Amino acid sequence: MTLKIHALHVGTLLGLSKAAVTFQRGYFERIDVPVIMFVITGGEHTIVVDTGISDAESALARHGITVARPEDQDPRTALESIGVDPADVGTVVNTHLHWDHCANNYLFPDAQVIVQKTELEYAVDPFEPNLKVYERRSGITPDWMRSLGRVRSVAGDVELEPGISLVHLPGHSPGSQGVLVHAAGGDYLVAGDCVSCYENWTGDALARHIPAAFTDLGAYMKSFRKIEALGCEVIPSHDQRVLDHRVFS
Ligand SMILES: [Zn+2]
Secondary structure, eight states: OOOEEEEEEEEEEEEEEGGGTSTTSOTTOEEEEEEEEEEEESSSSEEEEOOOOOOHHHHHHHHOOOEEOOGGGSHHHHHHHTTOOGGGEEEEEOSOOOHHHHTTGGGOTTOEEEEEHHHHHHHHSOOGGGTTTTTOOTTOOOGGGGGGGGEEEEOSSEEEETTEEEEEOOSSSTTOEEEEEEETTEEEEEOGGGGSSHHHHHOOSSOSSOOOSOSOHHHHHHHHHHHHHHTOEEEOSSOHHHHHHOEEO
8 A cells, every 4th residue: 555645625714924834924914724643544553644623603702713614624534535544644743732633633533643753842831822723721721732641752753663764844833743644645744833834845936945823933934844854745734726626635
């Protein structure tokens, strides 16, 4: 079996300021941001990378963001469309613990949930402006905490299994990480929010690469250099063109 990365559409965040994904660019432009769950098949066991958003009601109540998630984008339905049973998923990797990347961890009852240790520590006690994005508010159980008993924390770059490795990419958050997959057609990096859209990676006239939101800009720049050195194809976390491509192999 050859390794394949499937990109599944599991909802859309509606009407965000473009500056939310491209630093200091597009403050007055509104964009719809797709949420993507990645599934890696063909390895020792099925791996899910990021699990998307909760239902529309709680997204609005907790984050003030309007979400569209038609039935075919329900995570269970999306998994079924590629023949994956959540009970057969052995590993969930969270690229980071922002609410829109881990809300459905609970759907995978037998999976180990892999998170960078620095991300876990920061999610417990973030700086005040980041409390909301980690759902750290009194009266709320953050979605990432629902799978805490199954978390395996890791530190830095780690091989998960032959051909699949974690790459620590701090900057967007302290423990952001990507997943590097050596497929038959080339090397691919599921980049998490280090690269939210292709524009973050391709840059513009002023910058080779454009960060999204960050906790550490210096670390973010180093992470961009690290990705350059990998020489792989970069797969962004929130770009419609990734969904149009559907499968990377
Ligand atoms: Zn994020």
